[in-house]
Amino acid sequence: MITPSEISGLSQRILAGDARAIARAATLAENQPAAMEALRTALSAHAGRAMTIGITGPPGSGKSTLVDQLTQALRNEGKTVGIIAVDPSSPFSHGAILGDRIRMQRHYEDAGVFIRSMASRGRAGGVAEGARDVALVLDAAGSDVVLIETVGVGQQEVEISQIADVTVLVLSPGLGDDVQAMKAGIMEIADVFAINKSDMPGAERLEQEIRMMQSLGTEDERARAAPVRPIVASEGTGVADLLTAIRSVHKSSK
Ligand SMILES: Nc1nc2c(ncn2[C@@H]2O[C@H](COP(=O)(O)OP(=O)(O)O)[C@@H](O)[C@H]2O)c(=O)[nH]1
Ligand SMILES: [Mg+2]
Numbered sequence: 001m002i003t004p005s006e007i008s009g010l011s012q013r014i015l016a017g018d019a020r021a022i023a024r025a026a027t028l029a030e031n032q033p034a035a036m037e038a039l040r041t042a043l044s045a046h047a048g049r050a051m052t053i054g055i056t057g058p059p060g061s062g063k064s065t066l067v068d069q070l071t072q073a074l075r076n077e078g079k080t081v082g083i084i085a086v087d088p089s090s091p092f093s094h095g096a097i098l099g100d101r102i103r104m105q106r107h108y109e110d111a112g113v114f115i116r117s118m119a120s121r122g123r124a125g126g127v128a129e130g131a132r133d134v135a136l137v138l139d140a141a142g143s144d145v146v147l148i149e150t151v152g153v154g155q156q157e158v159e160i161s162q163i164a165d166v167t168v169l170v171l172s173p174g175l176g177d178d179v180q181a182m183k184a185g186i187m188e189i190a191d192v193f194a195i196n197k198s199d200m201p202g203a204e205r206l207e208q209e210i211r212m213m214q215s216l217g218t219e220d221e222r223a224r225a226a227p228v229r230p231i232v233a234s235e236g237t238g239v240a241d242l243l244t245a246i247r248s249v250h251k252s253s254k
Pocket of ligand 2: 063064065149
């Protein structure tokens with residue numbers, strides 16, 4: 001059990017941006033929902049400043065590569081970044097392939113970036129709830145932007161999209177996932193579409209399919225249609241443009 005005075009001490013250190021305190025709180029968020037409740041109360045008054053961006057999409061679409069590039073772009077602006085990877089195969093966690101690990105190393109060594117991986121299942125109270133708590137901790141600790149990567153396969157992503165201020169759906173050609181066949185719910189959570197691997201055949205067609213789907217909406221839906229941006233995440237191409245689209249969606253949602 002964690003005592004009230006421990007909670008108070010921990011929250012003070014989190015507010016000061018202490019990385020070890022943040023890690024401790026993230027562990028509480030995953031394993032001890034009851035202790036987290038007290039901490040949540042202590043931190044809530046100090047949160048609400050960060051922009052939270054959900055990055056979701058099918059496995060292999062390039063989410064982690066995009067998170068890496070967005071992090072770099074934000075760091076170049078001097079912004080601090082918190083990353084939550086809810087994906088067991090993420091390069092941010094143990095399933096990393098060597099190249100991705102090396103690429104991410106610069107962020108692990110950067111005091112302006114905090115990276116936390118979460119198991120995609122098993123948490124009492126649900127993964128989305130755990131991610132929400134870790135996002136709160138990172139926000140209170142002073143992160144300017146919190147990025148949450150999840151694999152876009154189901155209800156969990158819908159829940160996580162509700163935590164995020166802006167949800168980016170990353171799609172790419174060549175994964176065999178027909179847009180029409182994708183669950184309607186997953187398409188609907190997109191505030192911004194990132195068409196990744198635009199260096200590959202089929203990317204233009206994928207973009208057209210999404211625009212076609214959007215054109216079938218009502219007049220009101222068409223007016224609010226999510227921006228669609230082609231990117232090549234592995235090269236960083238289009239990432240600045242995507243970030244601009246994310247920010248404009250965020251601004252208009254306030
Ligand atoms: N050709 C191409 N490959 C990419 C691009 N972005 C990512 N990849 C590759 O796609 C694979 C999956 O990327 P990853 O970011 O791990 O996808 P995730 O599973 O969605 O997180 C990796 O081998 C990346 O190097 C891109 O824009 N073009
Ligand atoms: Mg990944």
